[in-house]
Structures are given as structure tokens and as C-alpha cells.
Amino acid sequence: MTGTSVTRTSRAARVAAILGAVVVVILIAAPWWAGRADMRLMGEIFLYLSLACLWNLLAGYAGLVSVGQQAYVGFGGYMLFALTMFAGLPPVAAIAIAGVLGALISVPVAALIFRLRGAYFAIGTWVIAEVFRLAFAQASALGGGSGTSLPTSIVRSLADGRSARESLSYWLALGMGLAVIAAVFLLLRSRRGLALTAIRDNELAAGSLGIDIWRTKFVVYVIVSALTAMVGALIFLQKLRISPDAAFSVNDWTAFVIFIVVIGGIGTIEGPIIGTLIFFALRETLADLGTIYLMVLGFVAIIVMLKAPKGVWGLIRDRFDVQFFPLGYRVLRDPKKGP
Amino acid sequence: MEWANAILQGTLLGGLYALFAAGLSLIFGVMRLVNIAHGDLIVMAAYFGLSTTVMLGVHPLVALVLVVPAMAGFGYILQRGVLNHTLGDDILPPLLVTFGLSVIIQNALLEAYSADPQKMNAGALETASIGLGPLAIGVLPLLTFGIAVAVIAGLQWTFYRTALGRAFRAVSDDQDTAQLMGLNKAHVFGLAMALALAVTAIAGVLLGIRTSFDPSIGGGRLIFGFEAVIIGGLGNLWGTLAGGIILGVAQTLGAAVNPGWQLLAGHVAFLIVLAVRPNGLFPRISG
Amino acid sequence: MPEPILQIAGLDAHYGDFQALFGLDLHVKEGEVLAIIGSNGAGKTTLLRSISGLMKNGADQIRYRNAPIGSLRADQIAARGIALVPEGRKLFSSLSVEENLVLGGRVGRPGPWSLAAVYALFPILQDRRHQASTSLSGGQQQMVAIGRALMANPDLILFDEISLGLAPIIIKDIYDALPGIVGGGMSAVIVEQDISKALSVSSRVYCLQEGRVSLEADSRGVSRADISRAYFGIE
Numbered sequence: 001m002t003g004t005s006v007t008r009t010s011r012a013a014r015v016a017a018i019l020g021a022v023v024v025v026i027l028i029a030a031p032w033w034a035g036r037a038d039m040r041l042m043g044e045i046f047l048y049l050s051l052a053c054l055w056n057l058l059a060g061y062a063g064l065v066s067v068g069q070q071a072y073v074g075f076g077g078y079m080l081f082a083l084t085m086f087a088g089l090p091p092v093a094a095i096a097i098a099g100v101l102g103a104l105i106s107v108p109v110a111a112l113i114f115r116l117r118g119a120y121f122a123i124g125t126w127v128i129a130e131v132f133r134l135a136f137a138q139a140s141a142l143g144g145g146s147g148t149s150l151p152t153s154i155v156r157s158l159a160d161g162r163s164a165r166e167s168l169s170y171w172l173a174l175g176m177g178l179a180v181i182a183a184v185f186l187l188l189r190s191r192r193g194l195a196l197t198a199i200r201d202n203e204l205a206a207g208s209l210g211i212d213i214w215r216t217k218f219v220v221y222v223i224v225s226a227l228t229a230m231v232g233a234l235i236f237l238q239k240l241r242i243s244p245d246a247a248f249s250v251n252d253w254t255a256f257v258i259f260i261v262v263i264g265g266i267g268t269i270e271g272p273i274i275g276t277l278i279f280f281a282l283r284e285t286l287a288d289l290g291t292i293y294l295m296v297l298g299f300v301a302i303i304v305m306l307k308a309p310k311g312v313w314g315l316i317r318d319r320f321d322v323q324f325f326p327l328g329y330r331v332l333r334d335p336k337k338g339p
Numbered sequence: 340m341e342w343a344n345a346i347l348q349g350t351l352l353g354g355l356y357a358l359f360a361a362g363l364s365l366i367f368g369v370m371r372l373v374n375i376a377h378g379d380l381i382v383m384a385a386y387f388g389l390s391t392t393v394m395l396g397v398h399p400l401v402a403l404v405l406v407v408p409a410m411a412g413f414g415y416i417l418q419r420g421v422l423n424h425t426l427g428d429d430i431l432p433p434l435l436v437t438f439g440l441s442v443i444i445q446n447a448l449l450e451a452y453s454a455d456p457q458k459m460n461a462g463a464l465e466t467a468s469i470g471l472g473p474l475a476i477g478v479l480p481l482l483t484f485g486i487a488v489a490v491i492a493g494l495q496w497t498f499y500r501t502a503l504g505r506a507f508r509a510v511s512d513d514q515d516t517a518q519l520m521g522l523n524k525a526h527v528f529g530l531a532m533a534l535a536l537a538v539t540a541i542a543g544v545l546l547g548i549r550t551s552f553d554p555s556i557g558g559g560r561l562i563f564g565f566e567a568v569i570i571g572g573l574g575n576l577w578g579t580l581a582g583g584i585i586l587g588v589a590q591t592l593g594a595a596v597n598p599g600w601q602l603l604a605g606h607v608a609f610l611i612v613l614a615v616r617p618n619g620l621f622p623r624i625s626g
Numbered sequence: 627m628p629e630p631i632l633q634i635a636g637l638d639a640h641y642g643d644f645q646a647l648f649g650l651d652l653h654v655k656e657g658e659v660l661a662i663i664g665s666n667g668a669g670k671t672t673l674l675r676s677i678s679g680l681m682k683n684g685a686d687q688i689r690y691r692n693a694p695i696g697s698l699r700a701d702q703i704a705a706r707g708i709a710l711v712p713e714g715r716k717l718f719s720s721l722s723v724e725e726n727l728v729l730g731g732r733v734g735r736p737g738p739w740s741l742a743a744v745y746a747l748f749p750i751l752q753d754r755r756h757q758a759s760t761s762l763s764g765g766q767q768q769m770v771a772i773g774r775a776l777m778a779n780p781d782l783i784l785f786d787e788i789s790l791g792l793a794p795i796i797i798k799d800i801y802d803a804l805p806g807i808v809g810g811g812m813s814a815v816i817v818e819q820d821i822s823k824a825l826s827v828s829s830r831v832y833c834l835q836e837g838r839v840s841l842e843a844d845s846r847g848v849s850r851a852d853i854s855r856a857y858f859g860i861e
Contacts, residue, residue, distance in 0.1 A: 059431070065430065065431060065435075067438065112613055112614060113613075115614075115617035116569070116613070116617075118373070118430045118434075119372075119373030119375070119430060119433070119434050120373060120565070122375070123562065123565045124613075126558070127565070127566065127609065127610075130559075130562060130606060131603065131607075131610070134602055134606070135603065138603075251442075258438060259439075262435055266431070291446040291450050294446045295446045295447060297439075297442065298439040298440070298441075298442040298443035299439070299443065301435065301436075302421070302435075302436050302439040302440065305425070305431075305435050305436050305439070306421070309431075309432060502732075505721065505725055505728070506729075508718065508720040509718045509720070509721060509729055511720065512718045512719055512720050512721070513716055513718060515700070515716075516712060516716040517718075518679070518680065518699065518700035518701045518704070519678060519680070519701075519709070519712070520701075520704065520729050520730060520732050520774075520778075521701045521733035522701055522732070523699065524701075
């Protein structure tokens, strides 16, 4: 066919890329224009965004719906505390090692729970999280059931002076968010990502094409667990205090994340980003309502799942046929080269 | 003797866990749906029982007369109004919708009753016991176990000896062809959920008599029910009873070693079964 | 001219984005045996699924006894007296032979067909009544599937490829029993790949080709040449 070419990008994607780059520069400069409370909020947003993107990769692409990711959030947090307090590692290094350890422990976990499928797999992940919680509650060196605080000496070793530490925390969170988005994007653009998308669309057909479904899912699970552990380490570096209930809270690290992804749009990269923004907008306006707020979230998630299962981004994308993160392939007709 | 007592208590506890699991197993068998809100529905039934006993001044077991039909009706409406619309080939919608439901129920209960632990008062039943040699068998746990066996026998009878059970099995085999037989699958699924929640109502009231409860314990009950189903094997209600017993015994043995290890011991037993016999001990259908 | 028991006008059917039937027009006369032939993918099974309510169609596209049924649910259509013997038998594997038959009679319509009548027609089923239905041989399963549809005492019975996967001698036995089945005023539509079998039991025949009617003729007088043309769509 003359006169046509195949491209991976589009005008919308190019515009979004330029705008995105501008936004990232502005965000990096935040310590100079934003107040302390705003920086803390933005840091929290980036960390939730990371968790949402990772959960979305697991559930929306690999078809592994987990309601137990809090296992790795808490694990990462406890590893940060343990590595800095007992192994004397500097906090930033501890975060990286927590990721590695998260990957290591996810291997036997996967070997066990991959024997379950569908919704039973989901509950299995919850059981694992409970096992982690109960196990860490037995660790008296880390405060047992009531938890422990990060010693001030370790906090001080992060950076000199309070505002420097806050900037560093912020940049680490921002960096984590960008790294996760980049990792997910690059993964999905790669061959393995194509396999994942095929699995997402039709697992049976993907298998018949020779894609090793089990291996692909396993690799994704390990990667997501490792990164989730790193995010967990960062979260508790910010909080400065850890306890089993906080570390392995289903509400904080799973319920909210799931709502973010479902409302934003599961199975897309843009979805979790939009979902996080909507979630925090809702939270800042409604949080005083406590339980009512959670019930509203639950209702909205149910209605979205029933009426608009592709989420807010799905609605936008279908209406305007737009994609900000260029993942697909498009056939372009070149007007200069004839019919 | 301590060990014999632990095994006895664990076995009886298994009856309660089997009741948690029976509703879960029924629904999965008929419509391949796993209801993440199942544990919270058990807790909701306990609260219904509590309100009934408080408002009408009746014994908790008498409250069952109201709670069971109420939960059954709620189940029918829930299935036809919400859950029927999630059924299909994709596993995400039922999972996410029932997860949302779980959050809503927990927080609605929090709003209505606060987070304070509650407990229903069954009077003399709670402390009565029967002596069996050196062992003392609590009447309440024994009654619970007996009810569990009766419920499972009743469900088996319904499934294999009644027209309703025939409808359940047909719809579970082949939804389209079942419709050709004049079965309205939306209605059949509604009846299945009504039956499952009736069982859940019994489980909830018995739970509420036995221990103190608060809105947040639903997740734990779901996990116990789930573990009993997996240990026992999918699609086999008597297997679920066996699974419940194994779980209960593992827990009480763990508690006998160290009280803080009770829950962990149960989970470990589950993980061991998952590792060596992933289809459970007495499976009839695969997950 | 008496009103046809089933009137199909401009019937469209889709599987998602894929269109399987394109404006089909056909009718079934009361009491007749109508054959529908066509190659794989021509739309025969889609047609029967549409009539029996397993697919979503426009309400007026299918009229039964002059009432629009195109958008009704399958269970509603079963109650009105249309029964389908599905392609591939589709017996309920969790149910015994007898339970399958009893379930077929669930709609509770009055008529000559009962458990005793079905066992009289297919005695071997009575011997195996408590066996798991899918443990029977192919031919016996087909008998159960036919018996199950008859238990509903339908006025219109639809047979979807009942000879598929069966040995010729079994096919012969079943077709020999067919007059006894549809005698007594029952109307029948028979979808078949085996053209000679289809023509031998029917009074009229339609041929479908890629979702459209390519031929309508009397079963006795139609020529092989006409059928080949209509079947394969070659001019």
C-alpha cells in the first residue's frame, strides 16, 4: 500500500508530551514555590499515583486482581525501619534494598497464590497480607503490635535541616511517581508489554499465540511487588512511624487505590493519573465526612463499574478518540504520496 | 488433655466456619461469583440480630425468625438489582462491585452502630456445658456445630432433591440452555443469593452470640470462610465442613501453644494445603 | 390461506460487531415440517437461536401466532410453545437423564408428551434414567435432547443439526422416529447439513447462504442443480 505509513504516536500524544515535560519541570521546582503543607500533599499524591499505576498494571493488564498489595507496602515500610535501625544503612539505600527484598519475597508468595484463580486469587492475596501483618506483629524488635518510630538520628541523616529533608522527601516521591509511570509505559511499549496487552484483551487467544502466560504474569507480579515495596518504604519514611495495622491497612493501601483506578479508568496509563487527581479533589472537599466519604466512594466505584466500566478516562477516550501515552499503532495516510 | 480439649473446641469452631463458608460456596457453585462483601454481610446479620433482640426483647435465637427472611429478601434484591449486572466473562466487575459493597456495608454499620464492640446475650446458653469424661463441651458450640451440619444437609437436599436445586444445577451448567427450559436466570440467581444470605443470617447471629463483634471484622470472617472452602475443595459442601474443622483445629492448636498464634496457625494450615493440594482435599469442580 | 405459525420478516442478527443475518424473510406453516439447509457459517444456528430467544432481535422481526416475540427472553418464548433441540445436544451434565427430561417439562404446557410417552418413544432412556446424562452415547444423548424438548409440549419444535457427530445407523433410527414425533399437528423446523435427510422428511426447504435466503422451494420438486447453486452461491 503506497501512501500510508505506520506510526506509534499522534498529535495529541506529542502535545501531551510537551505539556507533560513542562509540568514535570514545574513540579521539580516546587520546593521554591510551594508551601510545606502543599509539598506534603503533593508528595502523598505522587505516592498514591505510584500505587495506583502499579495496581493497574497488575489488574488491568496482567489480569491479576489483588486486594493484598498492602502486604508489600507494609513490608517495604518495615524493611526501611529494619535496614536503617539494625543494618545502619542510609535511608535512600534502604529504600532501594527494600525493593529488592520485596521482589525476593514475592517469589514464594507467587508460587503459592498463583495456584488460585480469579476472585479466589484476590482473597488469597488478602490472606498473604494478613499473614504478613500477624508475622510483623510478633516482631518485638520492631515494636510488636504497637509499632515503633524512626529514630531521630536516622531522620537527621537524610539531610541537613528540616526544609532540606522535606525537599528531599518531596523529590523522592516525585521521582518515584515519574519512575513508575516511565517503567509502566516502557514495559507496555515493549514486546513483553504487547504480550501483556494481549493477555488483557483475550487470555485464551494470547496463550494460543505462544505467549507464556504464567511466566509473563509472574514477572509482572515480581516487578510490581518490588516497586510497591519501595513506595511503601517511602510512605513510612514520610510518616516516621510504623505499626502493623497502619502498615498493612486494607483501607489505606488497597481500597483507596482500587477506587482510584476504577474511577479513573482501568487498563490504561492515563486512567490512574486522572483517578488520583479526582480522588484527592474529593478527599480535600469531603474528608471531614469520614465514613460517609467512604460510602460515597464505594457507591461511585460501583456505579462506574456498572455504567462506565472504562472509567472517566475511558469515557474521554471513546468520545474524543485520544491517547496521551502513545501505546497503539496508527496507520497514517500521507497526503503527498497519492491514494 | 489440653490437646484433646483444643481439638474438640477446634472441631466445634469448625462448624461456625463451615457456616461462614456455606453461603460463599453455594454462590460460587451456582453463578461462579465470589462475593467479597460476604464477611460484611455476616456481620450485618449479627447487627440485625442485635437490633431485633434489643427492640423486641427476644432471645437471639428467636431473632432468627426475623433476621433470616430479612437477609434472604435483601439478598434477592441485591442480586437482581446489582450483582446480576456484573455477571459475565470478565472477573473484574463482580470483584470490584462486591468490594465497593464491602466498603459501603462496613461504613454504614459504623455510622449506624459506632465502632464499639457489641455482643448478643443468649443467657444461660452461653455458659452451659455438657461433661464428657474429663472434657467439658460447651452447649453453644455444640449447638452451632449441629446447626452447621443441619444446614449443610439441608442445602445438599435442596440441591439434589428439589426442583429449585435442579434449576440451580442447570443454570450453573449452561445458562443459555437453562433459559430454553423456561428458567428465568435472573430470578434463579436471585433465589440462590437469597438462600445464601439466609445461611449467612444464621452464621451471623451465631457469631454474634459467641463473640463480640464490630463493623470491621467482616474481612476476617470472609477469609475464614474462604480458607474453609479452599481447604475442603470447591463444589463440595461436606468438604467445606471438613475444611472448616481443619481450620478450626489448626487455630485452637496454635492458640494452645501461644495465644498470639491462633490466627497465624490457621493461615499457615491453609497455605500448606494450598501448597500440597491446591484443589483442596475433596474437590468436585475446579476453580 | 391460513396464517403461518411463525413469520420472520427482515430479521437481522449480530454477534457484537459481526452481522450474521441480513434481513431474512421466511415463514413456517402450521403443522408443516420445514427444512433449512446451508453450509457452515450460513446462519442456520443463528436463525434458530433468534427464534428461540437466545439472541436479541427486533420485536417485529419474528412473529409467532401473529404476536411479536423477537425481543422476548428465551424463557418467555419457551412458555409460549417453542422448543429448541440445540446444536450439540447441550444436556445438563449435573443432571441425570430423567432430571433433564423433567426439567424440559418445567414450562408445564398441556399435551400428549410426558415422561411415560418419552420413555415409550425411546425405551433405552428408561433403562438409563438415573445415569448422568453426559455419560450416554451420542445417539442416546440426542434422544434425551429431543425428549427434553418434547416434554415442553411445544407447538413448534426446532431441531438444530441432530445428525451431527452420529453414526449413520443412529441417524437413520432417529429420522425414522421423526414422523411419530411431529405427527399430531406439531410444526417443526429442521436444520441439517445432510441435505437428502432434510429433504426426505420435509415438505418445504429454505437454503441459507451467508446470512441470506438463497432458495425457497418444495422439498419434492427441487433440483440438485438449484440446491448446489443456492448452497454455494455460485452463479
